[in-house]
Amino acid sequence: xxxxxxxxxxxxxxxxxxxxxxxxxxxxxxxxxxxxxxxxxxxxxxxxxxxxxxxxxxxxxxxxxxxxxxxxxxxxxxxxxxxxxxxxxxxxxxxxxxxxxxxxxxxxxxxxxxxxxxxxxxxxxxxxxxxxxxxxxxxxxxxxxxxxxxxxxxxxxxxxxxxxxxxxxxxxxxxxxxxxxxxxxxxxxxxxxxxxxxxxxxxxxxxxxxxxxxxxxxxxxxxxxxxxxxxxxxxxxxxxxxxxxxxxxxxxxxxxxxxxxxxxxxxxxxx
Amino acid sequence: xxxxxxxxxxxxxxxxxxxxxxxxxxxxxxxxxxxxxxxxxxxxxxxxxxxxxxxxxxxxxxxxxxxxxxxxxxxxxxxxxxxxxxxxxxxxxxxxxxxxxxxxxxxxxxxxxxxxxxxxxxxxxxxxxxxxxxxxxxxxxxxxxxxxxxxxxxxxxxxxxxxxxxxxxxxxxxxxxxxxxxxxxxxxxxxxxxxxxxxxxxxxxxxxxxxxxxxxxxxxxxxxxxxxxxxxxxxxxxxxxxxxxxxxxxxxxxxxxxxxxxxxxxxxxxx
Numbered sequence: 001x002x003x004x005x006x007x008x009x010x011x012x013x014x015x016x017x018x019x020x021x022x023x024x025x026x027x028x029x030x031x032x033x034x035x036x037x038x039x040x041x042x043x044x045x046x047x048x049x050x051x052x053x054x055x056x057x058x059x060x061x062x063x064x065x066x067x068x069x070x071x072x073x074x075x076x077x078x079x080x081x082x083x084x085x086x087x088x089x090x091x092x093x094x095x096x097x098x099x100x101x102x103x104x105x106x107x108x109x110x111x112x113x114x115x116x117x118x119x120x121x122x123x124x125x126x127x128x129x130x131x132x133x134x135x136x137x138x139x140x141x142x143x144x145x146x147x148x149x150x151x152x153x154x155x156x157x158x159x160x161x162x163x164x165x166x167x168x169x170x171x172x173x174x175x176x177x178x179x180x181x182x183x184x185x186x187x188x189x190x191x192x193x194x195x196x197x198x199x200x201x202x203x204x205x206x207x208x209x210x211x212x213x214x215x216x217x218x219x220x221x222x223x224x225x226x227x228x229x230x231x232x233x234x235x236x237x238x239x240x241x242x243x244x245x246x247x248x249x250x251x252x253x254x255x256x257x258x259x260x261x262x263x264x265x266x267x268x269x270x271x
Numbered sequence: 272x273x274x275x276x277x278x279x280x281x282x283x284x285x286x287x288x289x290x291x292x293x294x295x296x297x298x299x300x301x302x303x304x305x306x307x308x309x310x311x312x313x314x315x316x317x318x319x320x321x322x323x324x325x326x327x328x329x330x331x332x333x334x335x336x337x338x339x340x341x342x343x344x345x346x347x348x349x350x351x352x353x354x355x356x357x358x359x360x361x362x363x364x365x366x367x368x369x370x371x372x373x374x375x376x377x378x379x380x381x382x383x384x385x386x387x388x389x390x391x392x393x394x395x396x397x398x399x400x401x402x403x404x405x406x407x408x409x410x411x412x413x414x415x416x417x418x419x420x421x422x423x424x425x426x427x428x429x430x431x432x433x434x435x436x437x438x439x440x441x442x443x444x445x446x447x448x449x450x451x452x453x454x455x456x457x458x459x460x461x462x463x464x465x466x467x468x469x470x471x472x473x474x475x476x477x478x479x480x481x482x483x484x485x486x487x488x489x490x491x492x493x494x495x496x497x498x499x500x501x502x503x504x505x506x507x508x509x510x511x512x513x514x515x516x517x518x519x520x521x522x523x524x525x526x527x528x529x530x531x532x533x534x535x536x537x538x539x540x541x542x
């Protein structure tokens with residue numbers, strides 16, 4: 001996010017990601033710019049001009065290569081964990097172990113929570129434990145899932161596409177919340193309100209974070225020595241990386257070394 | 272509700288409706304009783320024995336005939352309006368104008384809210400206004416609906432079956448909540464999390480209320496002189512009433528005069 005209306009109520013409250021201005025906020029990538037409507041190109045740009053209100057300070061003690069995903073996967077998971085007040089000792093579930101999920105584990109652990117990861121991939125169990133998860137559950141194992149009914153204070157689903165959230169709703173305590181940060185689309189199969197109502201649970205969604213909170217997650221990560229697990233690639237490998245990403249074959253974010261862009265012309269790269 | 276485990280955490284907090292005991296709470300009607308598992312018959316019984324903890328005091332100034340629905344439609348709508356802290360001057364939406372919806376209007380108005388009713392039936396507009404609604408919107412009118420985007424502090428859906436909640440989610444302010452108290456089943460079409468996440472909205476469910484809160488709604492209604500709109504029938508008309516209810520032809524709750532049961536044998540009534 002590199003701009004917003006800066007005058008609506010959310011903007012004035014430092015929640016620029018929920019900007020209610022007529023054009024909403026401006027995405028760093030592929031976001032029509034004001035006033036002329038041309039696209040933003042984010043980190044692909046040689047130069048980028050933004051208001052000082054949208055500039056963030058990278059803490060000196062963090063490896064800048066591994067900081068980049070904190071500005072997306074990091075803040076996207078940090079903001080809901082904070083907003084729904086995850087506390088030390090609470091039992092937190094993280095659904096899905098990709099770019100967002102691996103940050104959610106690190107951040108929730110640093111907040112003092114007991115973290116359980118839900119995944120469909122048995123091979124991700126080792127990664128989840130290495131990243132700090134206290135427990136890993138195969139979400140396809142109904143018997144294993146049933147042991148966790150009514151036991152979670154908070155669950156964060158990071159799966160980026162529509163998925164069945166009902167098995168996770170069942171695991172929430174009374175009055176507890178499940179937040180979806182990945183699946184920005186209609187949820188199929190349908191949310192079963194019986195499970196929601198019988199324990200007064202809440203289903204919510206959340207989107208990146210405000211600028212002040214994005215600085216907060218950077219400072220929080222500096223304090224707790226947290227960065228993203230990244231694989232650095234030259235831009236010449238972008239198509240291979242894209243295919244690997246689609247297969248979930250990345251631990252856990254690709255970061256492009258933009259210096260590599262200077263070595264080739266666009267034609268050579270993408271031919 | 273006429274019993275619960277009385278030892279789990281919700282029961283100890285006075286939230287017996289969310290009882291987590293092995294058998295849960297006991298429904299007034301059609302609820303297997305402890306210890307022998309025979310059914311409860313609620314108001315159809317000649318005599319009923321319950322723990323004093325599940326006995327409520329009916330305020331003297333209310334018409335007892337019109338009080339009966341307060342113990343179901345009344346508390347079911349009162350509890351979420353209180354739990355999600357509806358305040359004077361807030362803009363509250365009520366979806367559906369049946370037994371629950373008509374109580375929601377009266378209670379939310381008595382709490383000082385500005386109430387808008389959403390209905391699919393143009394002929395219900397007059398009723399909604401008479402019951403106190405400040406505004407009535409035909410939910411099938413997309414243009415009318417679009418005028419209310421991002422304007423509601425709270426929306427209560429009382430529709431008793433699966434319905435498309437997405438058009439209502441769009442009407443919630445940022446950080447506002449929609450609660451479903453009627454549709455205890457999977458929601459089709461699916462909840463679109465894009466609309467939820469882009470304004471950090473919450474979708475929740477709620478179930479009747481605890482015993483202390485049920486007494487509270489009775490006392491609240493006594494103070495504000497609120498009862499349910501009822502149509503009293505003798506039990507001999509039960510089948511006709513049932514068919515009328517299925518067609519939505521009731522304003523807004525049938526109440527059976529149980530004295531009429533003494534006039535006939537069961538065989539004569541249901542033959």
